[in-house]
Amino acid sequence: MNKENIKAHKFGMVIDLDKCTGCGSCMVSCMSENNVPFKEDESNKKDSITWMRVYKLSNGKSFPDTEIAYLPRPCQHCGGKRDHGHSPCVSVCPATATDYGYDTGIVSQIYTRCFGCRYCMGACPYHARYFNWWDPKWPEGMEKYLSPDVSPRMRGVVEKCSFCYHRYQAAKDKAYYDGREDIEENEYQTACATACPAGAIVFGDLNNPAHRVHEIVKPDPHPAPNNPNVVGKSRNPNVFRLLERLGTNPKVYYLSEREWVRKAGDHYLDGEWDKIKNHHGSESHG
Amino acid sequence: MKVDRRSFLGLGLGAVAGFSVSPVLLKLTDDSSIWTQNWPWTPVPLDGEVMYESSVCSLCPGSCGISVRKIDDRPVKIEGLNEYPINDGGACLHGISGLQYLYDPSRVKTPLKKNGDKFEEISWEEAVSLVSGKLADIRNAGTPEKLACISDKHQGSVSRLFKRLLKSFGSPNFYTMPSLESYLELTAASLHGKGTTIGFDLENSDYILSFGAGIIEGWGSPVACFKANASRKERGATLCQIEPRLSNTAANADRWVPVKPGTEADLALGMCAVILKNNLFNAAAVAGFKGGFNKLTALLQTDYSLSKISEITGIKEADIEDIATQFAKAKMPVAVFGKGRGDSSQSLKELVAVQTLNCLVGNINKEGGAFVQPVKEYLEFPEETMDDIADKGFAQPKLSPYVHDLFDKVNASSQPVVEALFVYQSNPCYSLHDTKAVKQAFGKIPFVVSFSSFLDETAKEADIILPVHTFIERLEDIPSGAGLSKMVVGLSKPVVKPVFNTKHPGDIVFLIAKAIDGSVAQSFEWETFDECLEMAAGNIWGDLSENGYVILSEGVPKAPHEIDVTFLSKAPDSVQPNGDGDLLLIPIDNMRLPSAAQAASPFAVKTISDEELKGKETVVEINPQTAKGLKNYDRVTLTTPLGTAKVMIHLSEGIMPGLVGMAKGLGHSFDNKYVSNKGVNINELIGPVIESGSGLDAAFGIKTKISKA
Numbered sequence: 005m006n007k008e009n010i011k012a013h014k015f016g017m018v019i020d021l022d023k024c025t026g027c028g029s030c031m032v033s034c035m036s037e038n039n040v041p042f043k044e045d046e047s048n049k050k051d052s053i054t055w056m057r058v059y060k061l062s063n064g065k066s067f068p069d070t071e072i073a074y075l076p077r078p079c080q081h082c083g084g085k086r087d088h089g090h091s092p093c094v095s096v097c098p099a100t101a102t103d104y105g106y107d108t109g110i111v112s113q114i115y116t117r118c119f120g121c122r123y124c125m126g127a128c129p130y131h132a133r134y135f136n137w138w139d140p141k142w143p144e145g146m147e148k149y150l151s152p153d154v155s156p157r158m159r160g161v162v163e164k165c166s167f168c169y170h171r172y173q174a175a176k177d178k179a180y181y182d183g184r185e186d187i188e189e190n191e192y193q194t195a196c197a198t199a200c201p202a203g204a205i206v207f208g209d210l211n212n213p214a215h216r217v218h219e220i221v222k223p224d225p226h227p228a229p230n231n232p233n234v235v236g237k238s239r240n241p242n243v244f245r246l247l248e249r250l251g252t253n254p255k256v257y258y259l260s261e262r263e264w265v266r267k268a269g270d271h272y273l274d275g276e277w278d279k280i281k282n283h284h285g286s287e288s289h290g
Numbered sequence: 291m292k293v294d295r296r297s298f299l300g301l302g303l304g305a306v307a308g309f310s311v312s313p314v315l316l317k318l319t320d321d322s323s324i325w326t327q328n329w330p331w332t333p334v335p336l337d338g339e340v341m342y343e344s345s346v347c348s349l350c351p352g353s354c355g356i357s358v359r360k361i362d363d364r365p366v367k368i369e370g371l372n373e374y375p376i377n378d379g380g381a382c383l384h385g386i387s388g389l390q391y392l393y394d395p396s397r398v399k400t401p402l403k404k405n406g407d408k409f410e411e412i413s414w415e416e417a418v419s420l421v422s423g424k425l426a427d428i429r430n431a432g433t434p435e436k437l438a439c440i441s442d443k444h445q446g447s448v449s450r451l452f453k454r455l456l457k458s459f460g461s462p463n464f465y466t467m468p469s470l471e472s473y474l475e476l477t478a479a480s481l482h483g484k485g486t487t488i489g490f491d492l493e494n495s496d497y498i499l500s501f502g503a504g505i506i507e508g509w510g511s512p513v514a515c516f517k518a519n520a521s522r523k524e525r526g527a528t529l530c531q532i533e534p535r536l537s538n539t540a541a542n543a544d545r546w547v548p549v550k551p552g553t554e555a556d557l558a559l560g561m562c563a564v565i566l567k568n569n570l571f572n573a574a575a576v577a578g579f580k581g582g583f584n585k586l587t588a589l590l591q592t593d594y595s596l597s598k599i600s601e602i603t604g605i606k607e608a609d610i611e612d613i614a615t616q617f618a619k620a621k622m623p624v625a626v627f628g629k630g631r632g633d634s635s636q637s638l639k640e641l642v643a644v645q646t647l648n649c650l651v652g653n654i655n656k657e658g659g660a661f662v663q664p665v666k667e668y669l670e671f672p673e674e675t676m677d678d679i680a681d682k683g684f685a686q687p688k689l690s691p692y693v694h695d696l697f698d699k700v701n702a703s704s705q706p707v708v709e710a711l712f713v714y715q716s717n718p719c720y721s722l723h724d725t726k727a728v729k730q731a732f733g734k735i736p737f738v739v740s741f742s743s744f745l746d747e748t749a750k751e752a753d754i755i756l757p758v759h760t761f762i763e764r765l766e767d768i769p770s771g772a773g774l775s776k777m778v779v780g781l782s783k784p785v786v787k788p789v790f791n792t793k794h795p796g797d798i799v800f801l802i803a804k805a806i807d808g809s810v811a812q813s814f815e816w817e818t819f820d821e822c823l824e825m826a827a828g829n830i831w832g833d834l835s836e837n838g839y840v841i842l843s844e845g846v847p848k849a850p851h852e853i854d855v856t857f858l859s860k861a862p863d864s865v866q867p868n869g870d871g872d873l874l875l876i877p878i879d880n881m882r883l884p885s886a887a888q889a890a891s892p893f894a895v896k897t898i899s900d901e902e903l904k905g906k907e908t909v910v911e912i913n914p915q916t917a918k919g920l921k922n923y924d925r926v927t928l929t930t931p932l933g934t935a936k937v938m939i940h941l942s943e944g945i946m947p948g949l950v951g952m953a954k955g956l957g958h959s960f961d962n963k964y965v966s967n968k969g970v971n972i973n974e975l976i977g978p979v980i981e982s983g984s985g986l987d988a989a990f991g992i993k994t995k996i997s998k999a
Contacts, residue, residue, distance in 0.1 A: 023520040025506035026538050027881040028897040032383035035893050036367050039335070044963050046896040047904050060899065062943070067913055068548045070943040072541040119323050139332060143964075145789065146393035150335035151359075151366040158332045198369060201380030201516035202506075 011186075014083075014109040014236075015167055016210040016255030017197065018220045018243065019076055021265050023204035024058075026074030031056050033199030034078075037168060038154045041140030053134040055079065055165035056196050063264040073265045076205070078196065079132040079165035080246065080254030081111045086227065087235040087253045093124035093133065101162075109210070109255055110167050118161040125162060129247050130254075133164045167207075168194040189215050210236065210255060221257050244269045338362035344371050344838050346768045346780030347385040348761045349888050351443070351471060351633075352376070352511035353770040353778065354385055355838065358762065358785045365389055365762065365786050370513065375778050375841055376770055377513035384884055387891035391760050392789055394891075396744045396962040398757035399790040409745075409755070414793065414801075417756055422805030424737050425459065428709045429806070434460030434683035436709035440693055442467055442716045442887055445769045447669055447823050451799045452714060458674040458813035459806070460683025463708070465693040467716045467886070468987070470510060470632035471771035475665065476986075477627070477641040480857045481649065482662045488645065490626050491775040491846075492518035495527060495658035497620030499613065501554045501644050502533045502629035506542055508881045509632045510772040528620075530613055532557065533629075535878065535911070535951055536944030547613065548946050551876055552990050553603040555640035555864055558625070558647055560599030561614035563590040565650050568611075570618035572652025579649070581856030589861055618651050622658025628773070629990065630879030633886055634954070635723065638984035639862045649853045655846055663847040666777050668840070669767070669826040677809035694722055694978050694987045697731035710737040713748055714758075714795060716887050720747040720958065723989055724932060724977040741795050746889065746960050757792040759784070764794050765820055767827065767834070777842040781834050794819045862983040869931045869993030873916065875950045876991040877972050878902075883955035890955060892964035901940045902953040908935070908969035911942045911951035912996075925999040930992045932977050935970040936999050950994055 034040065034056040046052040056078045063071040084090035089104035091111050097103075101117035102124055104110075125133045139159040142150070150156060153170040157163050175191040189208050197207040208215030210223050221238045228234040233251025238244070244266045245254045260266055267277050293301075309315065338361040347356045347368075355374025359367040368388045370381035391397075401417035402409040412420075428436055439456055441449045444466050453464045466472055471487070478486040492498060492505070492515065505515045519542065522529060531543035532554065540546040549557055565571050566587055576583070600607040617623045627644035628636060645660065653659025676684070689707060690696045697718075699707055711732075722728050725747070732738055732751040740752035743760045758764075762785050770778045793801075796819030803814040816822035824831050830840045867874060882897045883890055890898075902909050904923065912920075920926065920939055928935045928950065937952070945951050957971030975994070978987035 022523065022542075025516055025519065025542060025881070027506065027512075027516065028383045028894070029381060029386060031897050032386045032893045033369070033381070035896070036386050036389070042892045042896050042964060045905060047898070047900050049900055052896060054896070058897075060901075064943075066943045067915075067946065068536075068546070070536060072536060072538075072944060074538075116324075141331075142333070143393060143395045143962075146390065147333040147335070148364055148393065149366050149389040150333055152335040152337040152361055156332055156335070195369075198379065199381050199386060201370070201377070201382060201513040202520035203380070203517070204520065 012107050012211065014210040014255065015207070016081065016109065016217055016221070016257065017078070017194070017205055017207040018217050018257040018259055020204040020206075021073050021075060021258055021260040022262065023202045024074045024076060025202055026058055026060065027201065028058060029199045029201055030076050030196035030205065031058055033195040034165070037151065037195035038166070039150045039156045041142065041156070043138065051137055053136070053163065055134070055163070061265060061268045071262070071264065073260070073262065075258065075268070076196070077130060077132065078256060079111060079167070080130050080252065080256045081109060081167060083109060083235070083253035083255065085233040085251045085253070092127040092129065092252055096123040096127045098123065108172065110169055112169065113162065113164050113166060115155065115157050115161045115163065120160040120162065122162060129250060129252060133162050135162050136160060171195070220259065242266070246270070336361070336364070338364070343783065343785045345762065345785055346782040346838065347388065348766065348768045348782055349384050349388065350508070350512065350884065351469060351770070351772040352382070352513060353768045353772070353780055354381060354511070354513050355780060356381065356385055356388070360785070363786065375776065375839060376511055376774065378517070380513040380517060382512050383882060383894055383897060384888070384891065387893040388762060390891040390893060391743070391888070392762060392786065394744060394962060396746070396960045396966075397790060398742060398745050398749065398755050398792070401757065402755040404753045414791075417754055418801045418805055421739055421754055421756070422802050424710055425802070425806055429459065429679055432679065433709065434679055435463060435686040436707070437461045437712070438463035438465065438689070438696065438708045438710070439712040439714065440465045440467065440716055440718060441714045443469060443471060443771070445665070445771065447767050447826055448714070448795050450669060450671060451796050451822070452712065454671060454674055454813060455799050455803055455810070457684055458676065458680055458803070458810045460680040462684055462686060462688045465696060467693060467718065467721070468633060468635065470628050470773055473628055473632060473636050473641055474771070474773055476638060477645050478662060480638065480642050481645055481853055481855070482851050483854070485664055486662055486851070487665045488773065489661040489775045489777070490624050490773050491658050491661060492624065492626070493521065493775065495622050495624040496525065497617055497623040498527065498529045499617050499623065499625040499647070500529065500531050500539065501558060501625065501627050501640065503539070503626040503632060504537055504630045504879050505529070505539045505626070506881065507537055507539055507630060507879045509628060509630070511770060511774050512881065514774055528616075534876065534946045534949060537878070538881070547605055547609060550602070550604045550946070551874060551949065552865060552867060554629070555637060555643045556594070556599055557603045557605065557610065558640065558643035559590060559858070560594045560596065560603070560610055561617070562643070562646055562650055563594040564596065564611050564614035565618045565647070566590060568615065570615060571650045575649060575652030575654070579853050579855055581854040582859035583855055586855050586859040589859065593861070617647065622656070623651055623653055624648060624659050630877065631885065632773070634877065635978070635987045635989050637865050637981050637988035637990075638857070638986055639864060639981065642857050646855065646858060654851055654853070655849070657846055661775055661847050662851040663843065663849045666842040668769070668779055668830055668842055670828050671826050675809045675812040680809050691985055692987070693718065695980075695985065697722070697728050700731040700734050701727060706734065706736055708735050710739065711735045712739050712741065713752065714741040717746050717748045719751055720971060721886050721973060723973050723987060725971060725973050726932070741798065743792065744889070744960065747958070750960070756798050757790065758795040758798065759788050759792050762786055763788045763792070765823065767823060776844040778839055779830070779834065779842060780839040796822060857983070860983065865979055865981050865988040865990065867989065867991050867993055868977055868979055871929065871993040871995035873948055873950050873994050873996055874991045875928065875930060875952060875975060875994040877954045877976070878911065878951045879954055883953055885955035889958050889965055895965050895968070903956060903969050904938055906968050907938050908952060908956055909938045909940045911940050911945050913943065913945050913947040913949070914941045915947040916949070917941055920998070927997050927999045928975065929995045929997070930975045932975050932992070935975055937970060950996065
């Protein structure tokens with residue numbers, strides 16, 4: 005296939021942390037959509053498989069000045085340094101079980117190729133990957149609700165958020181059937197974005213200026229001047245990415261008017277934040 | 291051929307070389323890795339035709355429209371229904387998990403009869419004849435009023451059928467569990483007249499003053515509230531949250547005002563006093579006040595001075611004055627009541643005091659304000675056929691006004707005041723305060739029939755369990771209550787064939803009624819519930835069955851309303867907590883943990899924070915100042931007058947010092963290992979506190995002691 009002739013998508017999302025209520029709808033919608041199993045004790049969050057996990061942030065001040073916010077964390081679908089598709093996990097996978105889709109920007113996970121070395125889990129800076137320590141088991145009869153769109157995983161493999169890739173495939177199939185070349189914005193939406201009762205999750209194509217996600221994020225097409233590894237940085241001063249300066253180039257952006265929330269997106273040395281806070285929440289524009 | 295050392299080594303090396311270039315090694319590794327992943331018990335979901343069916347969720351009073359994705363006849367996913375008037379596509383985590391209830395391990399699969407400590411399976415014929423036989427005995431003894439029934443609500447066809455069964459049988463003893471709807475109606479009855487209710491126009495208001503209402507904690511219709519809250523920024527609306535703990539609502543609000551628990555009523559009245567003193571009230575609205583407005587004004591001036599209220603509530607005088615002024619000066623302010631989800635115990639003084647704020651600024655039946663209007667009754671049933679026994683029994687006074695004192699009466703009497711009890715869509719043995727006393731009362735009632743889909747805490751106390759379809763297996767009209775500005779009735783449809791040997795609750799009522807004969811049977815002339823609903827819905831049935839919903843009222847109501855302040859002008863007392871510890875245990879409502887009739891699903895339990903549940907232990911929230919050297923996840927013993935509980939602690943700067951916050955909705959004890967036997971049920975530790983003047987259980991917490999375990 006001639007790559008130049010395909011208009012590549014770059015699917016991504018922006019999550020409004022001021023709207024997010026921490027209600028958990030996105031987590032459960034994801035579990036239900038993607039046949040994520042559950043076990044008797046899920047209170048050890050390190051082995052609790054949650055492709056979408058909602059973290060609680062605090063400004064660390066004492067009563068009554070304390071504030072909290074919630075941060076939903078799907079797979080960040082990193083583009084890797086300079087957005088060349090060398091995501092941290094993709095680079096280390098010895099089995100090509102995880103790969104970067106140049107046509108979508110989605111980082112895939114092929115369960116039957118994975119042999120459970122978990123290098124990718126070590127490489128992922130966002131703890132977005134989970135290992136199946138046990139075989140999934142559903143109570144008698146409950147396996148009837150499993151969806152045929154996503155295969156249930158077996159013991160010994162790693163799994164993670166796929167941006168509901170099967171929904172992209174279904175939308176593409178439909179477009180092909182209808183004789184259209186491309187899909188509409190609302191035809192492909194992730195399960196978390198459609199479920200969010202607060203409308204905090206906006207999903208779409210970061211390459212398409214007509215999409216809402218592009219309108220909010222306004223990604224900078226040029227590499228950041230001080231850190232050429234960072235590409236697609238938001239030109240909206242309230243939008244940030246997690247650990248942006250690593251140059252992993254996540255396609256999940258976060259939006260907040262609260263400064264302390266934006267600051268929570270990375271680690272800063274004493275006094276460092278004040279120097280760079282006006283530069284879109286990261287040092288890369290120094 | 292002679293094998294010498296040289297050729298032996300040569301052959302050996304050759305074999306090694308041959309083996310390593312051959313694909314065998316690779317093939318074996320590959321095969322073994324494939325074999326390790328081909329466990330036959332990893333299910334392979336069947337593919338098929340994709341279909342979507344719309345219905346309405348009735349897991350909570352929110353009544354959201356849902357779209358169920360099916361593969362052939364298998365439902366695989368529940369999502370929010372686009373363009374449904376309440377949730378417009380949004381869905382909460384419990385609705386999305388709805389299919390887990392269908393296959394829940396604790397479902398009652400067939401009718402059960404208690405035999406000693408165990409349940410044995412019986413046929414529907416036997417179950418119905420046991421129930422109708424017992425009821426016939428009660429009727430023949432001339433005491434039909436000794437049949438009582440508890441339901442989740444009084445609206446909707448199924449509850450109406452239970453009520454009808456009781457009336458034609460001859461009993462006035464139909465009870466509903468406490469809910470936000472019941473509190474809205476009680477508040478409206480006190481201020482605006484019987485038969486009215488209140489809705490809040492949150493989506494249009496520009497200043498929401500919430501007295502602990504967990505607007506994003508599951509209060510009211512959760513998804514509608516999430517949407518109203520999310521649009522605040524665009525609308526330029528302010529949310530001021532008054533609450534002792536930094537709940538998610540408080541964290542999301544523009545202003546959080548920590549208040550000493552139990553003093554919210556005094557704060558609201560203090561704000562009323564500020565509004566009156568500073569002439570910030572709406573004169574036209576106040577002119578219509580009845581029931582001793584002058585007396586109330588005088589009372590507010592003497593007993594609710596700023597300095598006094600500041601001392602009681604722990605809020606600075608300037609802040610109280612500032613909030614009251616901002617509220618009164620806003621264009622479309624609304625004050626909202628109902629702590630937490632609004633469905634647990636509340637004090638009428640607090641509810642009425644908050645609604646009085648709305649009355650004073652004249653926002654009743656104004657855009658963005660509080661809507662007062664008659665409860666819409668959209669179903670019409672023919673008059674019951676009443677014989678002498680029915681007439682005589684039904685004319686008896688109700689045993690008690692509320693469900694909690696019904697159980698007090700049962701416990702206090704040596705004779706059975708209730709001979710038979712029906713329980714439908716509610717779990718009083720889990721969700722009422724002092725569950726031990728409730729269970730004791732269940733033990734004293736000779737015959738308890740549970741109409742439950744699950745073997746929950748209350749079903750376990752029953753003598754007969756008649757299992758009903760879950761919400762996605764049955765046809766039912768679902769009225770929205772829950773403090774919304776609009777009233778909608780939706781139609782829940784069976785999207786899947788019943789999984790077990792269960793029946794529709796309406797059909798079970800018919801079977802029982804027909805087996806009793808006489809006036810009871812004559813009052814139930816329908817063959818099936820479907821036929822009955824179509825008849826009762828009358829002229830809205832066409833729209834209801836075609837569109838899936840009917841909007842009963844929308845927009846600012848034109849109905850006239852009265853304001854009668856008699857209740858407040860009698861200067862009711864504020865409620866004080868029981869116990870003698872130095873700390874106060876308060877319940878925490880959290881969107882991820884349902885606390886009433888329905889227990890959490892396995893998915894919902896998975897989302898619970900490890901700051902609330904760790905392993906099988908409840909984690910309570912306490913301020914580091916109160917913790918005195920205790921560390922996160924230290925084990926402590928909580929002691930209240932009702933009992934003790936071993937819990938772990940989590941230090942949080944978001945809770946007022948002196949308080950212990952415990953999540954509600956844990957500590958279930960039925961047969962579902964993913965949900966049950968996790969943590970403590972807070973209702974085992976808190977007892978009811980009856981508010982004088984209203985008779986409501988108004989316990990907002992209980993004094994507790996904490997000691998290192």
